Amino acid sequence: MNFTLKIWRQRDAKSQGAFETYKVTDISADTSFLEMMDILNNNLIHEGKEPVAFDHDCREGICGMCSMHINGHAHGPSQAVTTCQMYMRKFKDGSTITIEPWRSAAFPVIRDLVVDRGAYDKILQAGGFISVRTNSVPDGNAIPIPKKDADESMDAAACVGCGACAATCKNGSAMLFVAARVSSLAKLPQGRVEGARRAKAMVAKMDELGFGNCTNTGACQAQCPKSISIAHIARLNREFLAAKLQD
Amino acid sequence: MSCFLTNSSVGKKLVMSISGCFLVLFILFHMSMNLTVLFSREAYNLICEFLGANWYALAGTAVLAFGVAVHFIYAFILTINNYRARGKQRYAVTVQEKGVSWASKNMLVLGIIVVLGLGIHLIHFWSKMQLVEVMHSQFALGIDANGAEFTVHPANGALLMAYTFSKWYNVVIYLVWFAALWFHLTHGVWSMFQSAGFANDTWYPRLKCLANIVATLIFLGFAVVAVVCFLKSGDYIAEMVNWTPGL
Numbered sequence: 254m255n256f257t258l259k260i261w262r263q264r265d266a267k268s269q270g271a272f273e274t275y276k277v278t279d280i281s282a283d284t285s286f287l288e289m290m291d292i293l294n295n296n297l298i299h300e301g302k303e304p305v306a307f308d309h310d311c312r313e314g315i316c317g318m319c320s321m322h323i324n325g326h327a328h329g330p331s332q333a334v335t336t337c338q339m340y341m342r343k344f345k346d347g348s349t350i351t352i353e354p355w356r357s358a359a360f361p362v363i364r365d366l367v368v369d370r371g372a373y374d375k376i377l378q379a380g381g382f383i384s385v386r387t388n389s390v391p392d393g394n395a396i397p398i399p400k401k402d403a404d405e406s407m408d409a410a411a412c413v414g415c416g417a418c419a420a421t422c423k424n425g426s427a428m429l430f431v432a433a434r435v436s437s438l439a440k441l442p443q444g445r446v447e448g449a450r451r452a453k454a455m456v457a458k459m460d461e462l463g464f465g466n467c468t469n470t471g472a473c474q475a476q477c478p479k480s481i482s483i484a485h486i487a488r489l490n491r492e493f494l495a496a497k498l499q500d
Numbered sequence: 501m502s503c504f505l506t507n508s509s510v511g512k513k514l515v516m517s518i519s520g521c522f523l524v525l526f527i528l529f530h531m532s533m534n535l536t537v538l539f540s541r542e543a544y545n546l547i548c549e550f551l552g553a554n555w556y557a558l559a560g561t562a563v564l565a566f567g568v569a570v571h572f573i574y575a576f577i578l579t580i581n582n583y584r585a586r587g588k589q590r591y592a593v594t595v596q597e598k599g600v601s602w603a604s605k606n607m608l609v610l611g612i613i614v615v616l617g618l619g620i621h622l623i624h625f626w627s628k629m630q631l632v633e634v635m636h637s638q639f640a641l642g643i644d645a646n647g648a649e650f651t652v653h654p655a656n657g658a659l660l661m662a663y664t665f666s667k668w669y670n671v672v673i674y675l676v677w678f679a680a681l682w683f684h685l686t687h688g689v690w691s692m693f694q695s696a697g698f699a700n701d702t703w704y705p706r707l708k709c710l711a712n713i714v715a716t717l718i719f720l721g722f723a724v725v726a727v728v729c730f731l732k733s734g735d736y737i738a739e740m741v742n743w744t745p746g747l
Contacts, residue, residue, distance in 0.1 A: 325591065351592060356591050357585065358586065358587035358588075423586065425585030463584070465584075465586065466513060466585075468582070469687070469690075469695065475598045475600055482701055484701045490510055490513070492697075494697055
């Protein structure tokens, strides 16, 4: 397969970026998108040009590092997968593929397709954890948890923190990410204890870091590689409002 | 407690939700009131007399104006905030995400059309009715179909309605207004439950169905009155031109 790639190139956070066009040829249909990017970079290095910088790590859809906006979709046109799990057979042979970095004020571009997603880490540090003893291993079933709650918690915990939600949202809102974190812990007895403090702290940090306000369009769940539901946003709203009303 | 309604994203959305809910309830009342004119012009004017410049009607108007102002001002605050959060650099390629309604992404534009329509509506009716009574003036001036001046009692709402909708372009303006309101409500009605935290995956289809029903009821309720008044304007004007208040 042959493709024309329109890729955003930007030297650093302060530089003005622009699209550059590249050709890749003889790509196997079973090549993953990131492998195709590796082939492109290999060619560029051989030509003595600067390779395209992009984030990647596990390449099996669990680390949340890959972050490209491909043909208008976060993580490309495949449903419910990260960029690394998408294959070139998803694209039409000979087509032009436009690749952009996440666009959100809270995710500044560092270089080419790499953005700084440290804002999500800061939100997590504000309350996305539980405070427990960490020495001995507790019994697995010491606290019985209803299956429904465990399932909902796990669905929310599937969030890999890739930033696709804020990058997709027309308001640059991080609500789906924050909601997934708050929801996954709120549904479990271990996390329930700090539920009120967590919801308040994480929303406050999210607002402080310049993310926008959720207007319930649902674009985030449509583009989320882990299919996180906006029902978790409703739970975050409940958690936050209940916590504030108790103050 | 008051601060989270002004300084947190979730709190501000709750204000949008509650003020929106209040406005929907008012619109439903207004629509029901309007339908009276189809059955009895006398009965409609009786309601107009009841809702004149009495203290309760004025208090109601003040609360209503406050509700509109809050919903409007918060919408602008949130939108400016969201615009900043989105960042200066926008995507070169965007798509309409699956399951994302057009209305949900254009609520501000639809809201502005609704407010502009409201302005026209206030000039057509409120300024000739309640305002006239507040100004302690008995009559307002109108122009009849032949271009001659005539006086309208401020409680003669049925005549004003027939007179306003006797002009086809007013009917068109009002129908466009109702259509914008329909779009606004198809997203707004279910969205207010989500923002307040009362929603989940089971209830999304139900809430969205409810939103469509409410929006359509409101559209049809208002539209039928405008259209019938247009078709029967001659009869209604002849019937009500010599009406005198009964209360």
